[in-house]
Amino acid sequence: MLNTAAALDAVDRSLLDALQKDGRATVGELAERVSLSTSPCWRRVRQLEESGVISGYHAHLDRHRVGYGVLGFVQLGLHNHTADTTAAFEREVLALPQVLSCHNLSGRYDYQIELVAPDLETFAEYLRTRIRNLPGVREISTSFSLKEVKRTVALPVDLA
Numbered sequence: 630m631l632n633t634a635a636a637l638d639a640v641d642r643s644l645l646d647a648l649q650k651d652g653r654a655t656v657g658e659l660a661e662r663v664s665l666s667t668s669p670c671w672r673r674v675r676q677l678e679e680s681g682v683i684s685g686y687h688a689h690l691d692r693h694r695v696g697y698g699v700l701g702f703v704q705l706g707l708h709n710h711t712a713d714t715t716a717a718f719e720r721e722v723l724a725l726p727q728v729l730s731c732h733n734l735s736g737r738y739d740y741q742i743e744l745v746a747p748d749l750e751t752f753a754e755y756l757r758t759r760i761r762n763l764p765g766v767r768e769i770s771t772s773f774s775l776k777e778v779k780r781t782v783a784l785p786v787d788l789a
Contacts, residue, residue, distance in 0.1 A: 637682070637786075640663055640665065640673065641673060641677060641682075642786040642787060643662070643663040644659060644663050644670070644673055644674060644677065645677065645682070645683070645784075645786045646786050646787075647659055647662045647663065648674070648683065649783040649784070649786075650783070652686045652687070656670055656671045656674065659674065689782070692745055696747050697745035697746060697747060698746075698747055698748055699745065699746045699747070699748060699749055699751075699752045699773065700743070700744070700745055700773070700774040700777065701743075701744050701745075701746070701752055701771050701772065701773045701774070702741055702742070702743055702744075702771070702772045702773075702774070703741065703742040703743075703744055703756065703760060703769060703770070703771050704734075704737075704738035704740070704741050704769070704770045704771075704772075705738060705739060705740045705741070705742065705760070705763075705766055705768065705769055706737070706738050706739055706766075706767045706768035706769075707739045707740070707765040707766060707767055708765050708766075708767045709765065710739070714764055714765040715733075715765070717764035717765070718740070718763050718764045718765050718766070719731070721763050721764060722740075722742065722763065725759065727744055727745055727746060727755060728742050728743065728744055729743040729744065729745060730742070730743040731743075738768075738770065742760065744756075744760070756769070756771065
């Protein structure tokens with residue numbers, strides 16, 4: 630089993646890079662790209678999946694074409710930081726499909742949520758009715774994306 634980045638060799642990193650670029654590539658196509666035969670390639674991909682290095686596969690959707698014209702970043706301060714409050718907050722955030730990401734932060738705010746909505750009116754209503762009512766929320770500050778310059782979920786696999 631792979632436990633650390635140090636356990637990844639050059640072939641593993643090449644496989645990861647290839648899969649991030651094309652998650653639908655067949656094992657045969659991957660094997661060709663990394664100069665392996667099919668069976669060893671399949672075993673390596675399976676080992677990367679089993680070790681959790683590859684945590685899943687997905688289709689990347691264009692939010693505009695799906696109907697989400699607004700992307701906002703909501704910074705939240707909580708009343709307190711007890712285990713019960715933060716657990717309740719995080720549990721409810723996990724259940725909100727409009728939340729693309731949620732990060733526990735250092736600094737002034739406790740959390741930042743990346744949130745999508747079809748339009749500003751819907752975003753504002755969602756903020757008032759759902760986000761403001763999350764457990765422990767004391768303070769909210771919102772910024773909107775005016776232009777998305779870069780978005781990726783692909784990680785750089787070359788640590789050099």
